[in-house]
Amino acid sequence: MSNHKVLSAKDNKSFVKTNSFHELYSVLKSLKNSKGRFILVLGTPGTGKSANIYSALSRLDLDVYEAYLFIDMDTKPVEVYHIFWETLKKDMGVKSKKKVYKKASKYDLILFADPFLDSEYIDPDKVGLGLWTEENGPSTSPFYFKVLMEYVKKRNKLKKVNVVSQTAWILKFRGVKYDLLTDFYFLSKILVFLLKLRFDVVEISYSKEEIRKIVRNHPLAGSDEEIEQLIKKYGKRPRFIFEALDKKSN
Secondary structure: OOOOOOOOHHHOOOOOOOHHHHHHHHHHHHHHHOOOOEEEEEOOOOOOHHHHHHHHHHOOOOOEEEOOOOEOOOOOHHHHHHHHHHHHHHHHOOOOHHHHHHHHOOOOEEEEOHHHHOHHHOOOOOEOHHHHHHHHHHHHHHHHHHHHHHHHHOHHHHOOOOEEEEOOOEEEEOOEEEEOOOOOHHHHHHHHHHHHOOOEEEEOOOOHHHHHHHHHOOOOOOOHHHHHHHHHHHOOOHHHHHHHHHHHHO
16 A cells, blocks of 8 residues: 655645635745744644645745654653754754754754654654654653753744644544644634744645545545545545555455
């Protein structure tokens, strides 16, 4: 079965532009002439946050630094925080956090996407921050508290840095992943409203016609009736629909 996880621009062999894409493209384009922006890209699992981010970046002349992180499932929160900074310092070729901020300010944006959150797709012997958080639950909170404290302490330095991050708050129920930020109507709206008070937020979502057009783009999509059945079963989540189509063909 094909892996429809998008980990870089080259994975987007075919892409359908939607209203969400155009909004994201416009926000990312504006980073060329601004600093101190923090962009959160939201979307229910399987919607295509990565596909939209990489498709937009492939069309823009931006100098991007993409962060990555490889940890073990049982890595302690304090160790994850240490690995996070050591990875940045080593990859950027600097010796201190102060120099990380200085080096980061030279890029148009710092990207935290799949190689950081879902790096198990790159190295099956390791995991990314997303799966580590999902599997360890509330015990991961010390890591996020330390990140929050770093954000508060270094706000002046961050005024010179643009950050773009895929963002989700995942819950799993009966084997299905849900995102608190997008899948729970009123609660999600409240949480997103609070995020918008501090950050720029772009949500990846699709109209009925847009998701139909996306699914039709798959060579195994079938008839309009079959497409409607897939959308009814999997929702407006292209990756899950494409994986189902590939599985059915094998």
